[in-house]
Amino acid sequence: RYAVTGGSSGIGKCIAIECYKQGAFITLVARNEDKLLQAKKEIEKHSINDKQVVLCISVDVSQDYSQVENVIKQAQEKLGPVDMLVNCAGMALSGKFEDLEVSTFERLMSVNYLGSVYPSRAVITTMKERRVGRIVFVSSQAGQLGLFGFTAYSSSKFAIRGLAEALQMEVKPYNVYVTVAYPPDTDTPGFAEENKTKPLETRLISETISVCKPEQVAKQIVKDAIQGNFNSSIGSDGYMLSSLTCGMAPVTSITEGLQQVVTMGLFRTIALFYLGSFDSIVRRCMMQRAKSEVADKTA
Numbered sequence: 175r176y177a178v179t180g181g182s183s184g185i186g187k188c189i190a191i192e193c194y195k196q197g198a199f200i201t202l203v204a205r206n207e208d209k210l211l212q213a214k215k216e217i218e219k220h221s222i223n224d225k226q227v228v229l230c231i232s233v234d235v236s237q238d239y240s241q242v243e244n245v246i247k248q249a250q251e252k253l254g255p256v257d258m259l260v261n262c263a264g265m266a267l268s269g270k271f272e273d274l275e276v277s278t279f280e281r282l283m284s285v286n287y288l289g290s291v292y293p294s295r296a297v298i299t300t301m302k303e304r305r306v307g308r309i310v311f312v313s314s315q316a317g318q319l320g321l322f323g324f325t326a327y328s329s330s331k332f333a334i335r336g337l338a339e340a341l342q343m344e345v346k347p348y349n350v351y352v353t354v355a356y357p358p359d360t361d362t363p364g365f366a367e368e369n370k371t372k373p374l375e376t377r378l379i380s381e382t383i384s385v386c387k388p389e390q391v392a393k394q395i396v397k398d399a400i401q402g403n404f405n406s407s408i409g410s411d412g413y414m415l416s417s418l419t420c421g422m423a424p425v426t427s428i429t430e431g432l433q434q435v436v437t438m439g440l441f442r443t444i445a446l447f448y449l450g451s452f453d454s455i456v457r458r459c460m461m462q463r464a465k466s467e468v469a470d471k472t473a
């Protein structure tokens with residue numbers, strides 16, 4: 175029995191499909207009911223037995239804790255206790271620090287961060303009691319490094335990591351495992367939406383890494399979550415970033431720990447070149463803007 179917030183679109187929907195293919199019962203959590211029903215239909219096409227169910231719950235995960243707690247309780251009464259919760263509801267907004275409304279910082283923090291706290295808080299007691307459980311947080315590569323345009327978004331995704339590290343230390347003795355996923359740009363409706371307002375700098379820097387398919391991202395996340403890996407990343411850049419930014423994150427295996435120890439210096443060296451190229455993108459864009467302003471004035 176899996177619950178997926180943000181399960182009606184993009185990465186979340188692909189995660190739900192991936193789990194359904196493995197025979198799971200799914201609860202989808204999102205706001206828009208039409209999108210939920212649409213996704214339910216699509217997911218049900220992938221059933222492997224006729225007992226499987228997709229339950230839809232319409233709620234805003236970022237608004238009111240007691241509301242979130244209630245709907246999760248209802249879902250657990252219908253389908254039984256949640257074995258895996260995937261916190262995938264989230265959104266991105268970008269812009270220069272001074273151009274972003276203060277309310278944007280509040281909004282991203284409540285959807286991306288509190289929207290992961292509330293559902294997790296609602297399932298954790300039962301998971302600990304049962305000595306069974308997986309909690310997945312979907313952060314972002316922008317939750318591993320700060321980038322131009324992401325002052326509001328990056329901080330909300332960094333926050334998830336702090337939550338996940340602390341929580342993992344608490345729940346590990348109860349056989350509950352936490353996974354944090356750091357996807358790169360992924361081809362989803364949410365990605366199309368955020369691209370409408372993305373600054374040029376942010377776009378150019380992000381294009382260092384190619385865009386992924388949501389199916390591929392979902393597959394990796396589900397695999398890592400089932401294995402109980404703390405870290406879930408995609409591709410060779412994802413691997414390098416995770417290794418480089420491992421810090422005091424929990425370690426899942428001796429192999430992982432050894433790889434981090436051995437590769438850290440090399441990856442930092444590579445990172446210095448990336449950082450240099452990002453700075454030069456920012457400087458070039460600034461000069462371009464200055465030039466076109468002068469041209470506008472003289473025209």
Ligand SMILES: NC(=O)C1=CN([C@@H]2O[C@H](COP(=O)(O)OP(=O)(O)OC[C@H]3O[C@@H](n4cnc5c(N)ncnc54)[C@H](OP(=O)(O)O)[C@@H]3O)[C@@H](O)[C@H]2O)C=CC1
Pocket residue numbers: 179180181182183184185186203204205206207209233234235236262263264265266285286289312313314315356357358359360361362363364365
């Ligand atoms: N696509 C990308 O490039 C990347 C995405 N990510 C992260 O992955 C996650 C999914 O992204 P993606 O698939 O692109 O997003 P989409 O916009 O395609 O889907 C977002 C899902 O979350 C739901 N949702 C949004 N806000 C809320 C809310 N307040 N309460 C409940 N449900 C909500 C949406 O449904 P509804 O609107 O009906 O509520 C929808 O089901 C996000 O956390 C995003 O930050 C990370 C790295 C890269």
Ligand SMILES: CCCCCCCCCCCCCCCC(=O)[C@@H](N)CO
Pocket residue numbers: 266314315316321357358359360365368379380382383411414415418441442444445448
């Ligand atoms: C050894 C060091 C390797 C360094 C690699 C550096 C990679 C930088 C590119 C980061 C792209 C950020 C994607 C954010 C995705 C996201 O969350 C979107 N939804 C928001 O746009």
